[in-house]
Amino acid sequence: MKIKTQAVGFNADSKLIDFIDQKLAKLEQFYDRIISAEVSLKLENSGQVKDKIAEVRVNVPGTVLITKETQKSFEASIDSSVDSLKRQLIKHKEKLAAKR
Numbered sequence: 001m002k003i004k005t006q007a008v009g010f011n012a013d014s015k016l017i018d019f020i021d022q023k024l025a026k027l028e029q030f031y032d033r034i035i036s037a038e039v040s041l042k043l044e045n046s047g048q049v050k051d052k053i054a055e056v057r058v059n060v061p062g063t064v065l066i067t068k069e070t071q072k073s074f075e076a077s078i079d080s081s082v083d084s085l086k087r088q089l090i091k092h093k094e095k096l097a098a099k100r
Contacts (some may be wrong), residue, residue: 002036006065009043016074023082031089035059
């Protein structure tokens with residue numbers, strides 16, 4: 001699986017990128033036909049709180065799974081996104097199995 005990480009409006013450090021790569025690599029345990037993943041990291045300045053937004057798109061044969069999470073840190077946003085993608089991948093795999 002190819003993972004492309006894009007930080008909008010700031011430079012992401014290598015620790016954050018490594019963290020993202022590790023988390024997304026675990027998704028292959030649930031569905032081994034993942035083609036690629038695109039991660040977009042953004043900062044949202046709403047009032048005094050600076051929220052971190054992580055949007056993850058996972059390309060699998062036949063569809064694209066998308067999740068967008070907003071948390072206080074990028075690590076928390078990625079964790080939430082991976083949990084959501086895990087459920088989506090399992091559901092997608094079950095639908096494929098039901099068609100056969």
